Amino acid sequence: MLPFAHIGITLGTATLLANLMPRRLFSNKVVEADDGLVTERPQAAIAGVGPSAPGVSWLHALRRYADIRLILVGSLLPDIIDKPVGQLFFRETFSTGRIFSHTLLFVVVLGITGIYLYRRYHKTWLTVLAAGSLMHLVLDTMWQNPQTLLWPLLGFDFQRIVLTDWVTHTIVTPITTKPAVYVPELVGLAVVIWLAWVLLRRKTIFTFIRHGQIR
Numbered sequence: 001m002l003p004f005a006h007i008g009i010t011l012g013t014a015t016l017l018a019n020l021m022p023r024r025l026f027s028n029k030v031v032e033a034d035d036g037l038v039t040e041r042p043q044a045a046i047a048g049v050g051p052s053a054p055g056v057s058w059l060h061a062l063r064r065y066a067d068i069r070l071i072l073v074g075s076l077l078p079d080i081i082d083k084p085v086g087q088l089f090f091r092e093t094f095s096t097g098r099i100f101s102h103t104l105l106f107v108v109v110l111g112i113t114g115i116y117l118y119r120r121y122h123k124t125w126l127t128v129l130a131a132g133s134l135m136h137l138v139l140d141t142m143w144q145n146p147q148t149l150l151w152p153l154l155g156f157d158f159q160r161i162v163l164t165d166w167v168t169h170t171i172v173t174p175i176t177t178k179p180a181v182y183v184p185e186l187v188g189l190a191v192v193i194w195l196a197w198v199l200l201r202r203k204t205i206f207t208f209i210r211h212g213q214i215r
Contacts, residue, residue, distance in 0.1 A: 001136075001139040001140055001181070001184060001185075002171065002175065002181065002185050003076060003079075003188075004185050004186075004188040004189040004192055005139060005181075005184035005185045005187070005188040006075045006076055006079070006135075006136055006139055006188065007072055007075050007076065007188055007191075007192055008187060008188025008189060008190065008191030008192045009135075009139060009184060009187060009188050009191070010071060010072075010074070010075035010132055010135045010136070010139075011068070011071055011072065011075070011191055011192075011195065012187075012188075012191040013135065014062055014066065014071050014131075015058050015059065015061070015062045018058075018061045018062040018064065018065050018066075019058055019061045019062070021061075021065070059195070059198060059214050060214060063212075063213075063214060066124065066128045067125065067128065067212045068208075068212060068214070069208070069209075069212045070125055070128040070129055070132070070212075071128060071131075071132055072132075073129065073132065074128055074129040074130070074131060074132015074133055074135075074136075075132045075135060075136055076132075076136070077101065077129055077132060077133045077136065078098075078101035078102045078106070078133055078136045078137065078140075079097065079101075079136070081100070081101040082097050082098055082099045082100065082101045082102055083097040085099060085100075086098070086099045086158075087163060087166070091163065094158055094160070095160040095161060095162075095163055096158055096159060096160050096161050096163075098140070098142075098145070098148050098158065098159075099148070099158050100151070101133070102136075102137060102140065102142055102148050102149070103148060103149060103150070103151040104137070104142075104149050104150060105151060105152075106133065107130055107133050107134045107137065110126060110129060110130035110133060111127065111130040111131075111134075113126055114126035114127030114128075114129070114130045115127060137149070139184070145159055147159050198214065199214070202214065202215055
């Protein structure tokens with residue numbers, strides 16, 4: 001998958017799940033970003049997000065559970081780590097953009113550490129990143145590459161690819177000829193445009209970037 005598919009489909013899935021959850025589970029608290037971390041605050045602390053607010057938006061419902069900015073980062077986290085390492089800095093060693101962060105071990109470590117942070121300090125930021133990274137592996141259909149997904153159970157080497165003319169073979173050709181690539185990309189792009197439209201309409205882009213809030 002390419003970036004718009006990862007970002008948009010992950011955000012769309014998280015938003016749908018948040019709106020399907022019973023509101024009574026979070027009737028007394030809401031998730032809010034604080035200096036990059038996620039803490040729990042009373043609903044009254046955030047204007048427009050409360051049981052009395054008419055027509056709570058889909059994104060506001062998601063906002064109760066997670067910092068949306070972290071969902072966006074988590075959806076791309078494996079690529080953010082692996083692409084520079086495997087294709088740029090250590091190209092001769094790995095010759096692939098799917099290495100350590102595309103493994104199930106990476107997600108498990110993030111998830112376990114995230115659960116510890118939540119139980120100990122009531123911080124959910126790492127759990128959100130773990131969930132976004134797991135969704136990334138699903139969208140990349142990593143089960144088709146068990147050598148990487150189950151690393152190091154099947155050995156310590158990663159499946160190498162030919163990086164010559166990588167952009168054409170990995171991005172340009174698939175996005176113009178393969179429905180399995182360009183259809184999810186269009187779906188993801190639609191969700192990203194929706195998010196951008198909400199932020200522009202509510203004139204809250206900088207507030208969202210700085211604090212993760214959508215008024």
